[in-house]
Amino acid sequence: MQGDAGATEVLIGRVRPMVVRYCRARLGRVSGQYHAADDVAQEVCIAVLSALPRYRDMGRPFASFVFGIAAHKIADALRSAVRTAVPTEDLPDGPDERPGPEETVVRYLEAEQARVLLHRLPGQQRELVLLRVVAGLSAEETGNVLGMTAGAVRVAQHRALARLRAMAVAMEESGR
Amino acid sequence: MIEGSGDGEPVDLRSLRADDALLDRLAARGPGPAGEQDAAARLLRALLEDVDAADAPAGPLSAPGAPRPAGSRARARSRATAPERG
Numbered sequence: 011m012q013g014d015a016g017a018t019e020v021l022i023g024r025v026r027p028m029v030v031r032y033c034r035a036r037l038g039r040v041s042g043q044y045h046a047a048d049d050v051a052q053e054v055c056i057a058v059l060s061a062l063p064r065y066r067d068m069g070r071p072f073a074s075f076v077f078g079i080a081a082h083k084i085a086d087a088l089r090s091a092v093r094t095a096v097p098t099e100d101l102p103d104g105p106d107e108r109p110g111p112e113e114t115v116v117r118y119l120e121a122e123q124a125r126v127l128l129h130r131l132p133g134q135q136r137e138l139v140l141l142r143v144v145a146g147l148s149a150e151e152t153g154n155v156l157g158m159t160a161g162a163v164r165v166a167q168h169r170a171l172a173r174l175r176a177m178a179v180a181m182e183e184s185g186r
Numbered sequence: 187m188i189e190g191s192g193d194g195e196p197v198d199l200r201s202l203r204a205d206d207a208l209l210d211r212l213a214a215r216g217p218g219p220a221g222e223q224d225a226a227a228r229l230l231r232a233l234l235e236d237v238d239a240a241d242a243p244a245g246p247l248s249a250p251g252a253p254r255p256a257g258s259r260a261r262a263r264s265r266a267t268a269p270e271r272g
Contacts, residue, residue, distance in 0.1 A: 034237040044237075117239070120232030127229060139209075143230055144237060146213040149206065167209060168202045171226050178225035 018062070022055055025076055028145045029054050032077070035144040036084050037091075038125055042118075050087045054080045073147050074154035081137075081155070127177045135170035138163055 030051040037047040057079050128136050141152045149160040212230055222228045
């Protein structure tokens with residue numbers, strides 16, 4: 011990869027969408043926007059590029075290299091979020107072509123509920139659900155990131171979903 | 187039934203495989219059944235729609251915090267809080 015700008019561009023083009031979504035799912039919105047999470051995703055991509063010359067294929071999926079870096083950057087961001095001002099954006103200057111307000115609000119609320127419930131899971135279960143679903147990693151790739159076997163990932167994700175279901179039902183019932 | 191990973195509780199193999207397939211479908215952004223009954227699947231699908239729907243940053247990599255493209259949402263200001271997520 012070193013010195014091959016075209017290959018690097020292709021690589022980052024493939025990695026970046028997964029990293030952006032993963033950072034958004036982990037960090038959530040600030041003042042209704044994902045810009046802080048997107049900035050962390052940028053940092054991850056830059057760190058991946060910087061680390062590429064040192065990367066050696068040891069038989070592990072490349073995704074475990076990328077999301078290992080992402081996990082550290084997100085931990086740094088969460089630590090600094092409590093003490094650092096985060097830039098957020100003001101009202102839009104032009105027309106907004108996103109879905110209408112009602113649809114947006116419903117989706118936003120459901121997504122927030124998902125985040126609240128995921129936050130109540132044990133850290134490892136939360137992490138593996140996000141890696142499997144949001145980042146789109148296989149059980150094997152997720153296991154490589156988290157230092158687990160694929161079988162252990164499948165059992166843990168099964169337990170995580172069972173907890174999520176129970177909490178979601180309880181949340182629905184308490185909201186009635 | 188098989189033994190779970192570490193805590194010794196038995197796990198139903200069929201539902202374990204069903205959950206694995208569910209996560210694969212969600213990851214592939216496959217459409218859910220009409221009137222999705224699985225509350226966890228509904229919430230995860232909503233989270234996916236939310237993180238997928240917001241515009242992904244475009245263009246070449248730039249330093250974090252660098253000015254964003256002019257136009258829709260160019261004005262920025264500081265806020266002192268950010269939600270802590272796990």
